[in-house]
Amino acid sequence: MTRTFDRAFATGVAALALLVPLTLAAIAVLLVIAAWRSLTTFGLSYFTTTVWDPVHFVFGAAAYVYGTVVTTVVAVALATPIAVGAAIYLTEFAPRAVRAPVAFTIELLAYIPSIVYGLWAIFVMVPVMRGVVEPGLQATLGQVPVIGRLFSGTPIGLDLLSGGVILAIMILPILMAVSREVLLAVPPTQREAMIGLGATRWEAVSRAVLPYARPGIIGGAVLGVARAFGETMAVTMVVGNSSRDISGSLFIPGYTMASAIANQFVEADSELYFSAIVEIAVVLLLVGIVVNGVARVLIRRSIADRPAGAVV
Amino acid sequence: MALAAIAPSSAILARHRVRPRRRVAEGVVIGLLSLATLVGVALLVTILGYVVVRGLPAIDLAFFTERPKPFGEVGGGIAPSLIGTVLLAVVSGAIAIPIGIASAIFVVEYRSGRFAGPVRFAAELIAGLPSIVIGVFVWTLLVRGVVGHYAAIAGAVALAVIMVPIVARTVEEVLRLVPHSLREAALALGAPRWKVIMSIVLPTARAGVITAAVLALARSAGETAPLLLTALGNDFFSTDLLRPIGALPLQIYRYAISPYDDWHTKAWGASLVLVVVIGAVGMLLRVVARQRVR
Amino acid sequence: MKKALIALILVFATLLAACGGSPPAATSNPTTGATAATTADPCGVPVKGRCPTESTALTGAGATFPAPIYTKWVDEYNKLTSVQINYQAVGSGGGIKSFTDKTVDFGASDVPLTDAQIDAIGGGLYMVPTVMGAVVPTYNIPNVTASLKFTPDALAGMFLGTITRWSDPKIAGENAGVTLPDMAITTVHRSDGSGTTGVFTDYLSKISADWKTKVGSATSVNWPGGVGGSGNAGVAGAVKSTPGAVGYVELIYAIQNKISYGVVKNAAGKYVEASLDATTKAADGFTMPDLGNLRGQQAKISITNAANADAWPISTFTFLIVAKDYSEKGKAQAILRFAWYGTHDGQSFTKDLGYAPLPSGVVTSAEAVLRAVTSGGFPVLPK
Numbered sequence: 001m002t003r004t005f006d007r008a009f010a011t012g013v014a015a016l017a018l019l020v021p022l023t024l025a026a027i028a029v030l031l032v033i034a035a036w037r038s039l040t041t042f043g044l045s046y047f048t049t050t051v052w053d054p055v056h057f058v059f060g061a062a063a064y065v066y067g068t069v070v071t072t073v074v075a076v077a078l079a080t081p082i083a084v085g086a087a088i089y090l091t092e093f094a095p096r097a098v099r100a101p102v103a104f105t106i107e108l109l110a111y112i113p114s115i116v117y118g119l120w121a122i123f124v125m126v127p128v129m130r131g132v133v134e135p136g137l138q139a140t141l142g143q144v145p146v147i148g149r150l151f152s153g154t155p156i157g158l159d160l161l162s163g164g165v166i167l168a169i170m171i172l173p174i175l176m177a178v179s180r181e182v183l184l185a186v187p188p189t190q191r192e193a194m195i196g197l198g199a200t201r202w203e204a205v206s207r208a209v210l211p212y213a214r215p216g217i218i219g220g221a222v223l224g225v226a227r228a229f230g231e232t233m234a235v236t237m238v239v240g241n242s243s244r245d246i247s248g249s250l251f252i253p254g255y256t257m258a259s260a261i262a263n264q265f266v267e268a269d270s271e272l273y274f275s276a277i278v279e280i281a282v283v284l285l286l287v288g289i290v291v292n293g294v295a296r297v298l299i300r301r302s303i304a305d306r307p308a309g310a311v312v
Numbered sequence: 313m314a315l316a317a318i319a320p321s322s323a324i325l326a327r328h329r330v331r332p333r334r335r336v337a338e339g340v341v342i343g344l345l346s347l348a349t350l351v352g353v354a355l356l357v358t359i360l361g362y363v364v365v366r367g368l369p370a371i372d373l374a375f376f377t378e379r380p381k382p383f384g385e386v387g388g389g390i391a392p393s394l395i396g397t398v399l400l401a402v403v404s405g406a407i408a409i410p411i412g413i414a415s416a417i418f419v420v421e422y423r424s425g426r427f428a429g430p431v432r433f434a435a436e437l438i439a440g441l442p443s444i445v446i447g448v449f450v451w452t453l454l455v456r457g458v459v460g461h462y463a464a465i466a467g468a469v470a471l472a473v474i475m476v477p478i479v480a481r482t483v484e485e486v487l488r489l490v491p492h493s494l495r496e497a498a499l500a501l502g503a504p505r506w507k508v509i510m511s512i513v514l515p516t517a518r519a520g521v522i523t524a525a526v527l528a529l530a531r532s533a534g535e536t537a538p539l540l541l542t543a544l545g546n547d548f549f550s551t552d553l554l555r556p557i558g559a560l561p562l563q564i565y566r567y568a569i570s571p572y573d574d575w576h577t578k579a580w581g582a583s584l585v586l587v588v589v590i591g592a593v594g595m596l597l598r599v600v601a602r603q604r605v606r
Numbered sequence: 607m608k609k610a611l612i613a614l615i616l617v618f619a620t621l622l623a624a625c626g627g628s629p630p631a632a633t634s635n636p637t638t639g640a641t642a643a644t645t646a647d648p649c650g651v652p653v654k655g656r657c658p659t660e661s662t663a664l665t666g667a668g669a670t671f672p673a674p675i676y677t678k679w680v681d682e683y684n685k686l687t688s689v690q691i692n693y694q695a696v697g698s699g700g701g702i703k704s705f706t707d708k709t710v711d712f713g714a715s716d717v718p719l720t721d722a723q724i725d726a727i728g729g730g731l732y733m734v735p736t737v738m739g740a741v742v743p744t745y746n747i748p749n750v751t752a753s754l755k756f757t758p759d760a761l762a763g764m765f766l767g768t769i770t771r772w773s774d775p776k777i778a779g780e781n782a783g784v785t786l787p788d789m790a791i792t793t794v795h796r797s798d799g800s801g802t803t804g805v806f807t808d809y810l811s812k813i814s815a816d817w818k819t820k821v822g823s824a825t826s827v828n829w830p831g832g833v834g835g836s837g838n839a840g841v842a843g844a845v846k847s848t849p850g851a852v853g854y855v856e857l858i859y860a861i862q863n864k865i866s867y868g869v870v871k872n873a874a875g876k877y878v879e880a881s882l883d884a885t886t887k888a889a890d891g892f893t894m895p896d897l898g899n900l901r902g903q904q905a906k907i908s909i910t911n912a913a914n915a916d917a918w919p920i921s922t923f924t925f926l927i928v929a930k931d932y933s934e935k936g937k938a939q940a941i942l943r944f945a946w947y948g949t950h951d952g953q954s955f956t957k958d959l960g961y962a963p964l965p966s967g968v969v970t971s972a973e974a975v976l977r978a979v980t981s982g983g984f985p986v987l988p989k
Binding site for chain 1: 334335337338341342344345346347348349351352353355356358359360362363366410411414415417418419422427430431433434435436437438439440441442443444445446447448449451452453473476477480504505506509530533534535536537540541561564565568569576579580583586587590591594
Binding site: 546550 | 677
């Protein structure tokens with residue numbers, strides 16, 4: 001009697017649990033089917049052309065991929081030093097009483113909904129970008145020969161740079177939390193050995209702790225990349241949504257893949273147009289899977305690797 | 313090599329000569345690091361500060377009880393969206409929480425099963441997907457497919473898909489913390505598997521399970537992109553699952569990109585409500601968690 | 607125990623919600639006209655009050671151009687009949703697609719559907735004209751509050767990217783009394799599928815052969831540069847916050863947001879202000895083509911660059927999109943009565959909101975179309 005109920009319970013639990021991989025499969029299948037026309041019509045040219053012309057039925061998502069890559073790179077470049085720096089400070093140097101509360105405060109950033117970030121970005125961040133930061137960058141770094149191209153064009157605030165900056169703020173808490181966890185997992189023996197050899201605290205950290213923690217921190221950065229890739233609303237509101245010019249300036253009002261879908265999905269009125277947009281979603285799906293998988297492997301390996309006796 | 317470092321004379325002399333410079337370098341670095349920390353804190357304070365300062369003027373009774381006025385007219389409120397957010401949370405929670413818990417149980421308690429690995433993997437992958445992709449999926453499945461039009465239930469399903477991995481992951485961690493000895497003792501006493509799970513393991517992990525559920529709900533309350541394609545939005549009061557429905561994030565988005573100052577203020581106000589609710593929920597969780605610690 | 611209780615509450619709440627509770631109905635006027643002398647059909651037109659069989663909730667999506675007046679009509683219609691019409695302004699493109707996918711009950715668009723779009727709709731459609739409006743070039747130049755004069759060439763040049771600064775002689779030459787700074791021009795266009803874009807590009811295609819070949823006219827085109835904004839609202843917002851910007855919006859969006867807008871030289875060579883009169887003049891001598899069969903005839907609906915000497919050159923009608931036949935009679939009744947309300951009583955709100963009312967000839971065309979809609983083959987509106 002109890003035996004059959006036990007089996008029934010197990011089956012019930014399994015049934016519910018199996019809905020999860022089933023959903024993932026359904027997502028993949030439905031999206032690929034919806035994108036089929038575009039996949040077969042354009043093939044690889046979809047990724048090499050920036051022309052996106054609903055009137056003449058030519059679709060190429062190169063500009064969207066470019067925008068996603070650029071904003072993600074900017075985001076990681078800006079967020080990593082700050083996140084890792086803060087994590088190091090809060091695990092190694094800050095007064096002990098302050099460590100947990102301050103870390104908690106910064107991690108609170110992760111709980112702010114993305115739409116609130118978007119709102120703040122439109123009304124507070126963009127005017128500052130347009131009025132202060134971008135002209136400033138243009139006047140200084142914009143004059144330097146090679147990298148100056150990054151800062152050319154009229155600063156309007158609604159551009160790839162702003163997209164990157166808001167993404168940086170949004171991935172900051174994740175990066176910091178992971179870095180902290182990884183740093184805390186480093187066995188104290190590492191530090192102690194260096195200090196025993198006469199190193200200053202910073203030298204101990206930079207030469208013994210950081211290299212040990214590096215894979216995990218990189219894993220955190222990859223997680224940040226995954227988050228940045230998928231972020232939709234906040235970026236859509238500030239990235240400009242217009243130009244498909246990939247000439248290299250950060251001041252161009254570009255698109256990301258997610259913002260292209262958000263803007264155009266509701267109104268893609270021809271079959272080909274619609275399936276071209278869904279193809280963007282398919283690409284996001286694939287990239288999300290790859291990046292997320294890599295990140296988790298890196299982090300898990302880094303934390304799991306700590307030797308016995310480590311203090312968590 | 314270590315011995316050589318502790319060796320006297322040349323090493324000690326070297327230390328004395330280099331020390332001041334190294335100390336200065338360390339000071340500079342620590343200064344930079346603390347600056348980085350300060351930036352992080354400053355960002356949080358700035359964002360929350362703006363939400364409070366710009367959002368408070370929008371808060372009045374009408375804001376919470378009336379529905380929006382026609383374009384351009386001042387006044388009215390966001391009541392339908394408040395109700396919509398609550399309804400969506402309830403329905404998506406009813407779908408996602410059982411599935412998430414079952415998924416965690418399946419992975420932890422029935423670990424030897426052939427499918428435990430795929431379930432865990434799938435949950436993690438779905439967690440990593442952009443929310444707009446999930447919106448596209450649910451639109452294809454429900455809005456154009458089964459239901460046939462924009463509807464609240466589609467929005468709830470989209471939110472549920474986003475929530476399941478969050479619930480599953482958190483509950484899984486909590487279940488793993490339950491000591492094996494508890495399970496083994498119960499099994500040794502002859503209790504069937506299901507009873508061990510329902511009467512021993514889950515109650516022990518209760519605080520964690522509640523935390524997981526609430527975290528997932530809080531996250532779903534702030535999602536916008538999937539709702540754009542599924543729930544559409546509704547300026548009338550509605551609790552009909554088969555009709556479009558409004559939600560706080562949708563309302564914030566539409567108001568934010570509008571040119572009306574009154575709507576901008578309302579967008580800040582709605583953001584304030586969202587942040588306060590999520591914050592209150594978080595505080596509550598910490599209190600609950602602290603109480604349950606044995 | 608507690609978990610069971612929570613589960614029970616969740617299930618209960620779900621059931622409650624699923625049973626689709628009717629929201630608190632707005633106070634509706636008591637049905638008038640119930641005197642013994644007139645046997646007015648409560649489900650007929652003109653709309654006097656509640657019709658017992660019409661649907662109580664409808665969903666519509668489409669153009670942002672008429673959204674201010676549609677939301678006003680929705681509000682008034684709700685007070686009159688308790689019917690809740692949820693209109694979401696997602697852009698003409700969104701309206702057309704949603705209507706095609708049948709994910710909404712009616713659509714709205716400023717421009718007629720293309721042949722391909724018409725073919726994609728099973729069962730056919732009618733376009734119901736509702737109001738007329740003006741698309742104006744709006745700009746944000748520091749210290750310039752005057753109404754700037756634009757020639758058609760200047761407009762085309764700015765949006766093509768061949769005219770890049772405000773001090774360009776093609777603009778400055780027409781505005782002798784105004785000091786235009788040597789500031790870069792940032793053009794703002796719609797990032798979503800837009801009827802307003804359709805109208806504006808239709809005008810540009812008519813006055814610039816260059817534009818016609820390079821870009822063309824549609825709800826969504828390949829813009830040469832510039833910034834994208836979502837909806838008329840998004841463009842107005844972007845212009846308002848970007849110094850040096852120029853965009854195109856429906857007149858009311860420029861007025862309500864207090865952004866400067868300019869005058870454009872019309873086909874007769876005259877600089878006419880974008881007034882409601884000028885908009886109506888654009889329809890001078892205009893006859894509506896067959897609104898149920900616009901395949902191949904889309905150009906006949908366009909009134910841009912009209913010949914009349916006092917016409918505003920970027921004027922347009924805007925339309926509701928309804929099906930030729932609705933399987934649910936109640937739905938058809940609600941939609942048709944709402945559209946009737948808008949094209950008759952609703953016209954009284956046009957002037958305050960910056961739209962021009964429909965000329966009487968066009969109202970007659972609208973009435974004919976509304977009476978032609980059937981449900982299951984039978985006409986919906988009583989004679």
